[in-house]
Amino acid sequence: MSLEGLSDEALLALVARGEEEALRWLFRRYAGAFLGLARRMGLDANAQEDVVQEAFVRVWKNARQFDPRRASARAWLLAVGHHTAVDFVRRLEARPKPLEPQGEEAEEAFDLPGDGLDEEGHLDRIRLQGALRHLDPEEQEVIQILYYQGHSHQEAARLLGIPLGTLKTRVRRALLRLKEVLREP
Known part of the structure; x- marks a missing residue:
């Protein structure tokens, strides 16, 4: 069965049941958006990729928490991506870096x-x-x-x-x- 034409909501429901192929389709649809969120927060290319990976791990683990009565799948997924990027930036804040260039x-x-x-x-x-x-x-x-x-x-x-x-x-x-x-x- 091809999952290509399924809605984001249907794919999330399949992810909640442990369907890895559904997660792959969500990745194809949302990895670019997650990268963009991380880029806008000033993260370098490696950190951006880490954010995407971490966000999809969260999607995999928390797909059962998605409630289509409260939000669309797109809104839920983008919120996961945003929160992951913000958490990543906050973890980096624990390691202070000078804002002003040195030497x-x-x-x-x-x-x-x-x-x-x-x-x-x-x-x-x-x-x-x-x-x-x-x-x-x-x-x-x-x-x-x-x-x-x-x-x-x-x-x-x-x-x-x-x-x-x-x-x-x-x-x-x-x-x-x-x-x-x-x-x-």
């Missing part, structure tokens, strides 16, 4: 050759860190909390003690400024 990296931060992308087409971390210095302290803080620490918008607003709308305005302003700075030669 030679600091000297190169503003005069990198090319368009600031590495061989995989990702923004160069050093160039991004340099661009972050162009933001107001409040904007730096929201970017740090959302994208480096992996908090949700609601969590970030609560941590900063500001209304959610204010947080979203700061994020929007910060991202627009980063876009401008990174486009500059």
Whole structure:
């Protein structure tokens, strides 16, 4: 029996019964989305792959918890992917890393050759860190909390003690400024 045409809900039901082929089909459908979530949280390629693997282990183990009356399969799967990526980022936070470049990296931060992308087409971390210095302290803080620490918008607003709308305005302003700075030669 081919599982290709089955809905995500049907595939999750089969996964809950231990059908590995159903998990393979879900992987084909959602691995890219999980990679994208991890990439947006600033994880490198290896960490992104770890997030995808960990997320699908969670899907395999917790498929029985899916309740189609509470959410669509897509929403449930994306929530698993998101929570896995956030947990991964939080575990990394236990091992602090400097946000500012050190030594030679600091000297190169503003005069990198090319368009600031590495061989995989990702923004160069050093160039991004340099661009972050162009933001107001409040904007730096929201970017740090959302994208480096992996908090949700609601969590970030609560941590900063500001209304959610204010947080979203700061994020929007910060991202627009980063876009401008990174486009500059």
